[in-house]
Amino acid sequence: MENLFFSLNATTPIFIMMILGVVFRKLGWIDEVFASKMNKFVFLIPLPVMLFKDLATVDFASAWNGKFVLFCFAVTLLSILLTILVSTLWKDKLIQGEFIQASYRSSAALLGIAFIQNIYGDTGMAPLMIIGSVPLYNVMAVVVLSFFQPERKALDMQLLKKTCKGIITNPIILGIIAGLLWSALRLPMPHILEKTVSSISATATPLGLMAMGATFDIHKALGKIKPAVAASFIKLVGFCTLFLPLAVNLGFRNEDLTAILIMLGSATTVSCYVMARNMGHEGTLTSSVVMLTTLFSAFSITGWLYILRSLRLI
Numbered sequence: 001m002e003n004l005f006f007s008l009n010a011t012t013p014i015f016i017m018m019i020l021g022v023v024f025r026k027l028g029w030i031d032e033v034f035a036s037k038m039n040k041f042v043f044l045i046p047l048p049v050m051l052f053k054d055l056a057t058v059d060f061a062s063a064w065n066g067k068f069v070l071f072c073f074a075v076t077l078l079s080i081l082l083t084i085l086v087s088t089l090w091k092d093k094l095i096q097g098e099f100i101q102a103s104y105r106s107s108a109a110l111l112g113i114a115f116i117q118n119i120y121g122d123t124g125m126a127p128l129m130i131i132g133s134v135p136l137y138n139v140m141a142v143v144v145l146s147f148f149q150p151e152r153k154a155l156d157m158q159l160l161k162k163t164c165k166g167i168i169t170n171p172i173i174l175g176i177i178a179g180l181l182w183s184a185l186r187l188p189m190p191h192i193l194e195k196t197v198s199s200i201s202a203t204a205t206p207l208g209l210m211a212m213g214a215t216f217d218i219h220k221a222l223g224k225i226k227p228a229v230a231a232s233f234i235k236l237v238g239f240c241t242l243f244l245p246l247a248v249n250l251g252f253r254n255e256d257l258t259a260i261l262i263m264l265g266s267a268t269t270v271s272c273y274v275m276a277r278n279m280g281h282e283g284t285l286t287s288s289v290v291m292l293t294t295l296f297s298a299f300s301i302t303g304w305l306y307i308l309r310s311l312r313l314i
Contacts, residue, residue, distance in 0.1 A: 014270075015294050017206055018287075021213020035214040036277075038207055043278040046204035047271050048175030051138070053201045054130060055179025056189065065128055068256055072132025072263060075243050079104045079264075080140050083234065087148075095227055095285050097148030098276050102289035103231040104239075105137050107269035108262055129259040135180070138172045141272070145279040172275065208270045212287050215277075228288035231268075235293050236300040239264040244304070254314050261304055267293035 024030040030038075083103040087096045108130060146166050182189075189197075240261065247260045268290045277283040308314045 012298070014205070014209060014267075015291065017209035018213035018216070018291060018294075021210035022216060023213075024210065025214040030210070030214040032215065035211045038211040039215075039274055039277050042204055042208045042211065043274045044171050046200055046202075046207065047274060048171040048178075049197055050201035050204045051134070051172060051175040052179040052182070053197050054134070055176060056182035056187075058131065058183050065256075067250075068252070069128050069132040071247065071250065071252070072129050072260070073136060075239075075246075075260075075264070076104070076133045076136045079239050079243075080136075080144075084144075086230075086234070090227055092227075093148075094150045094282075095224065097145045097150075098272075098281050098283070098285040099227050099231055100144045100148065101141050101272050101276065102268050102286045103234045105141060105269055105272050106133070106235070106263055106266045108133055108137075108266060126259050126262070129263050133263050135176045138176055141275055142166060142170045142173060142279075145275060145281060149280045150282070166279075172271075205270060208274050212270060212273045212283075212290065215283065216287050216291075217284060224285045224288060228285055228292060231285070231289045232292040232296065235268055235289070236265055236297055240304055244308075248313060257308060257314050258305075261301070261308070265297070265301055265304055267297040 021030065021035075025035070080100070083100045086103070087099045090096065090099065108126075243264055244257075244261065247257055252260060268286075270290055273283050273286045273290055276286045305314070
């Protein structure tokens with residue numbers, strides 16, 4: 001019951017922030033133009049800063065576990081490849097990029113550390129899980145959203161160059177690179193800089209959630225209910241069913257296994273919507289998946305934890 005209450009405390013405020021965006025739009029306090037600019041701002045500044053902060057503060061040397069990081073990376077890559085295959089089943093190819101990203105990309109960096117810390121009293125393996133999965137999440141999101149743009153043409157050298165340029169100059173990628181370099185070089189984080197970075201990164205989630213709620217169209221969402229439900233099922237149930245037994249067979253237990261669970265089965269991150277909107281996609285399917293996975297992840301994660309504890313694996 002304690003884990004259920006924690007999951008609800010972690011996910012319900014996020015859902016409420018999206019509802020506030022809907023309410024503010026109805027009241028006229030947020031219009032479509034303002035919501036669009038807010039999305040753009042979150043994509044350019046707070047999200048990259050948040051990723052920089054998460055990675056720059058990780059101490060590689062003291063807690064490095066190559067086997068665990070490699071597993072997280074490999075499973076993330078396999079998850080992406082599987083969702084690409086599943087996406088080919090949809091007749092509407094305009095939603096392919098959104099479906100792929102929303103199906104595999106977890107809010108591991110946002111909720112992972114808090115969830116594991118609540119259970120074990122420290123961050124455990126969460127930082128290494130972030131290193132193994134989150135950079136790949138974001139790099140592949142840029143690749144997927146670039147190649148599967150709604151107005152995409154046949155693949156040629158010009159499109160390839162444009163895609164590579166988009167990856168190299170993407171603010172999310174730049175934030176990851178800066179964070180990794182900062183951590184690898186063991187650069188100090190002065191208190192003033194740390195407070196500034198923390199304050200900026202703290203605005204990413206609430207602003208992104210309210211902007212998403214303000215642009216959410218229930219009629220369009222109902223038109224994409226089947227792919228939204230399919231992506232949500234893959235995110236919350238499918239990957240855990242496939243890869244948790246593999247993790248157990250490889251000997252991962254306790255904090256390691258809990259971190260893997262969060263990586264595989266946590267809700268789709270709100271940054272999916274921000275990136276989709278800023279890279280030429282409608283965003284309706286993404287926002288639907290974020291809302292569904294956020295709503296039901298409290299129950300699905302609690303269920304997985306109950307199963308793992310019953311088997312004495314955590």
